[in-house]
Amino acid sequence: MFRNPLFRLLLVFGLALGLLAACKGQQPATPAAEEAKKPFRVAVVMPSAINDLAFSQSMYDALVAIQKERGEENFQFVYSDGMYVVDDAAAAIRDYATQGYDLVIAHGSQYGSSLQEIAPDFPNTSFAWGTTVETFGLPNVFAYEAASEQGGYVNGVMAAMLTKSGVIGVVGPIETGDAKRYVDGFVAGVKATKPDATVNVNWIGSFSDVSLAAEAAKTHIAAGADVMTGTAQMVVGAIGVAKEHGVLWFGTQADQTSLAPEIVVANQVYHWEVVLNQMIDLIQQGTLGGRSFAIDLANGGIVMVYNPQFDLPDDVKAAAEKTIEGIKKGEITIPLK
């Protein structure tokens, strides 16, 4: 008697995930302009909302920037956001490829195995995915990643100089990929500047659980943290807690200053357009994939944005700038665990 409804619950939950595929359709595509000169058409699949102030927004902003630069008649894009269910994303990727887009971007490392299956079926379509360096040896797959440890390191240097308690808290999603690189870089930056500082790291196991991210931040503060950072879209909960307690915050992936202008010190901001432009040029010259790209401080794909409303001490800013120069010139190397 007892087992039956539970089983049914699981069954229905499974169905729910399946139905989600049907529900979360794609955004309406802008009809291709029927001109003699065909525009370059890009489709992108993203795990969270385009306005998440984090990972997905960084890609959306990049595409908007490229469109502005190249003109709407030369560059068009469509997107499916909120595709956190990988099977749905795979269906969308295949759809876009079928519709003949010039470049289909799978913006999320979780989409890798889907792409590996789909890409060989569309040899004339170029695919890109990130964040990774893995192209699967396929001639029509580009890989891209962010050297997020670089901005993490710079943030870490500033965090170490600004902490008074000597305790710094980090709220991360899942210990992998872009998030792990950022956190590793951040910890390295702190340790290089203030070896006796304590950095407490908390992985909450989710990219979307805003309330758990907030509770993790409260835990850090209870453990004595007076400076925090975190990565991925659920950190908005942690930023709220930091604001409430007057704890300093370092952002990454997008400029998070608007959420808490009082306490956000600086942000690592991604400009994917740097590598996307390289890919588009290659595709137009006939190379559909097989290479991997990285945005970093040196190529301008990673930019440190200071919050103008935050009164950053001159020596801290000078140290940050010196660190940025050092990383650009390769004088500072950041160990990745």
Place this chain on the structure above:
Amino acid sequence: MEGLLEKVLSLSVLLGMLTSGIRLATPYLYAAIGETFGQRSGVLNLGVEGQMLMGAFAAFYVTWRTGNLLLGLLAAVVVGALMGLAMAVVTVNLHAEQGISGIGFYLFGLGMSDLLFQKLLGTVRTVEPFPDLPIPLLSDIPLLGPVFFRHNVLVYAAYLLVPLAWFVLNKTTLGLNIRSVGENPEAADSLGISVARVRYFTIILGGVLSGIAGAALSVGLLGVFQQNMTSGLGFIAVALVYFGAWRPLGVLAGALIFSLVNAMQLWVQVLGVPIPSELAVMMPYILTIVVLVLTVSRARPPSALTKPFEREA
């Protein structure tokens, strides 16, 4: 290692875990108590997650526009009630399969709250959430005062809801009607109880409480709305009703165990206990399953659960 164990078991850490656990359990309590009412009357509502998202958005948006938290809360109540009403029409009048209808409402809430977020807010924004309201005298009790009596008003209300729900279900005519409709609707009907009216009441009440559960997140604990921010919480709430064997006190126990272990794993990581983070975040789920297995009781679901009622001609 010994030093670490001492740190984890220190008084301030234990008190911190307790405080976190009490906060984290709040949304589960609203949603699972609401679901308990529905299931006791024979209706399984799997749309809790969607109702929570809509409630969370409504509360956030209205608060953001008006600066009035109570208006925001009211919006969550209204939106939750409307979601419940729609669920009631579909399952009670139209006799639709309850599980599938609930999933439909979940998907509606997920998609609609996301759409409204993108169109009406444009980006992640913040509001000042319900402030902590220390209870005079009680909050000054050494050690335990801050743990139990320094929360926002929605946290207190969630815990007061548990005895209230127990009282209504077990000690009032309304509760008797709900239970009889859930166990034997034909008999209830022959005694002159309107099965449809009772189920309308419980489903709408469930919607209202789920809406408040969402508000307890967006304008209670966080002051922010983000796409899909409930992150499966509503489904865990449904599971907690089974865990609690359809009793408010059982639901409370389940919500507290789950949340306390979740709080514990946060601390375990913050204190640098060397276990993989993946294992740490699994702890609440593992422990809940273990407790469930160990305490398998003679509890059985309401007999008429998921069965539509049709009056014989």
